[in-house]
Amino acid sequence: MAAAAADPGALAPGPAARNERMTDKVLPATEPTHAGSTHLAPRRYCLFALPALLLMAAVIISPWLFTLVMSVMEFTVGGAINFVGLGNFTKLVSDTRFLESVGRTFWFTVLAVVFPIGLGTAAAVVFHCQFPFRGLLRTIFIMPMMATPVAVALVWTMMFHPQLGVLNYLLSLIGLAPFAWVYDPNTVIITLVLVEVWHWTPLVMLIVLGGMAALPTDPYDWATIHGASDWQMFRFITLPLILPDIMVAVVIRTIDALKVFDTIFVITQGGPGTASETLNIFLYLQAFQFYNLGYASAVVMVFS
Amino acid sequence: MSNRITSGGIWRRIGFGLSVFALVSPAILVFLWMISLLLKNELDSTAYPPVFITNPPTFANDIEVFEKNNVLPYFWNSLLVTGGAVLIGLLVGVPAGYGIARSKAYRTAVMILIARMTPALSYLIPLFLLFQIVGLIGSIWALLITHLVITVPIIVWVMIGYFEGIPQELEDAAYVDGATLWQSFRYIALPLARPGMMVGAILAGIFSWNNVVFSVVLGGKNSRTLPSAVYNLLAFEQISWGPLAAAALLVTLPVILMTIAAQREIVAGLSAGGLKD
Numbered sequence: 001m002a003a004a005a006a007d008p009g010a011l012a013p014g015p016a017a018r019n020e021r022m023t024d025k026v027l028p029a030t031e032p033t034h035a036g037s038t039h040l041a042p043r044r045y046c047l048f049a050l051p052a053l054l055l056m057a058a059v060i061i062s063p064w065l066f067t068l069v070m071s072v073m074e075f076t077v078g079g080a081i082n083f084v085g086l087g088n089f090t091k092l093v094s095d096t097r098f099l100e101s102v103g104r105t106f107w108f109t110v111l112a113v114v115f116p117i118g119l120g121t122a123a124a125v126v127f128h129c130q131f132p133f134r135g136l137l138r139t140i141f142i143m144p145m146m147a148t149p150v151a152v153a154l155v156w157t158m159m160f161h162p163q164l165g166v167l168n169y170l171l172s173l174i175g176l177a178p179f180a181w182v183y184d185p186n187t188v189i190i191t192l193v194l195v196e197v198w199h200w201t202p203l204v205m206l207i208v209l210g211g212m213a214a215l216p217t218d219p220y221d222w223a224t225i226h227g228a229s230d231w232q233m234f235r236f237i238t239l240p241l242i243l244p245d246i247m248v249a250v251v252i253r254t255i256d257a258l259k260v261f262d263t264i265f266v267i268t269q270g271g272p273g274t275a276s277e278t279l280n281i282f283l284y285l286q287a288f289q290f291y292n293l294g295y296a297s298a299v300v301m302v303f304s
Numbered sequence: 305m306s307n308r309i310t311s312g313g314i315w316r317r318i319g320f321g322l323s324v325f326a327l328v329s330p331a332i333l334v335f336l337w338m339i340s341l342l343l344k345n346e347l348d349s350t351a352y353p354p355v356f357i358t359n360p361p362t363f364a365n366d367i368e369v370f371e372k373n374n375v376l377p378y379f380w381n382s383l384l385v386t387g388g389a390v391l392i393g394l395l396v397g398v399p400a401g402y403g404i405a406r407s408k409a410y411r412t413a414v415m416i417l418i419a420r421m422t423p424a425l426s427y428l429i430p431l432f433l434l435f436q437i438v439g440l441i442g443s444i445w446a447l448l449i450t451h452l453v454i455t456v457p458i459i460v461w462v463m464i465g466y467f468e469g470i471p472q473e474l475e476d477a478a479y480v481d482g483a484t485l486w487q488s489f490r491y492i493a494l495p496l497a498r499p500g501m502m503v504g505a506i507l508a509g510i511f512s513w514n515n516v517v518f519s520v521v522l523g524g525k526n527s528r529t530l531p532s533a534v535y536n537l538l539a540f541e542q543i544s545w546g547p548l549a550a551a552a553l554l555v556t557l558p559v560i561l562m563t564i565a566a567q568r569e570i571v572a573g574l575s576a577g578g579l580k581d
Contacts, residue, residue, distance in 0.1 A: 044485055045403040048402050052456055055456060060422060060427055064426070066433070123327050131324065135567075139567045141328055141331055142567070146570070150514075150516045150535050150552070150555060151534065151553065151556035152552075152556070155338045158545055259424070284425055296429055300426040
């Protein structure tokens, strides 16, 4: 039997009659095979997932419980550990730095979802067409998404430099005034959104493109016969059909935009002042710069 | 809609070409500038108006990074952490993907995916303390364990999709022949899922390699991974642009090469599952 099982080719084409050790208790031959196997014991299949589940529980859930405990403590590294009850939470409500970071995170997220979704969908429409060098250009297009955020953020930082940066040079070439980019509290968020759009539009493009690959051709033939314009075809056939994929992209983008840390951390560290201090940066500074671990835990509890 | 562009009129084609150019040029600009910084000498790096390439091109910056800052150990750390996390991720994630796909236990899948959704800092704070208590802060193990949060969900997600595409009938035939659940997984499903494992490993590897925050928080002087070592160059060493760009390129070059070599797998994996990091 072991020999038979070791050779998938021999097993693949249906019931192998040569197996003399087959007994009725395995599976009654009359039962439809697909139904039989799903009834086989779903619970036993779960054993396969057990190690992964335990691992994730150990690394995510148990720390989370630990956070819950810490959030009611005054807990600083090297300092005293005191029980403060809801003290951390009441402190949060009146902490303007915290409240501002929440508002900032909200706006950053809205912008960092809307722009990549719009651009990414447009890019998917373009890359869905056949044109020369499509594969190569698509690879170049998705490269930002794969590139290491720290490396990319470094290059952006240099390009944003107000006096020496290449971006202001390019602006001057087309006759525009230099822009302050990340060096002005008023423009820092929108500049960071720009980096985020550059970084993650390709992911939206890939998700939507995956959806477009499954589009039926019939409606387009029909629409062409009836003289529909390209825009009409996109608006009334393509868009409704790829809407589920766009929604998936919206969900993923929202989760990721809320998580953004690397680029902001490398480019501005929350500055100038606190102008780009999103929730994640606020958390990082509280926990690992000021070592207010209890306070930071309370922030985590509020948002989970 | 496809195929229509090449048959369109001249204006149409120009318009289309321009939109392709507009989409691709930001990506090209940034990477080109990275290469440009790499090939310039110190003077030209900060010249205004910017110089694209020093004539003749020089690798002086890059050699300086290697000589002054011992980057090779960090490269090795990154390799160990990413390699280890991908290997353990496969060991744990592939069976999990199989179990979830076959028993359609999607609630279990969601539980594993929560790991992908939670912001890193929310579990880094307690993990930092826990690792400090057991004395693993500054050790490569702390990083390796934490990186599993990246690799396991990606691999599970890719494998669920992949195992679902393998017909149940193949395995039913094996059960008829008296194979156990484990044998059917080991000798039938697993060999067929090898391409899926490739996709999962590549994606998990890239996103694990790219991660910086785990190492910034949990890494010590000797266990730091390459991205956080480069961040440290920027934050504390005040070294100039040329060497910084060289370091940046050194971090991201393996990933870029991987993307080019495996772009088909990456596109397949990401457009099917729609996940990352």
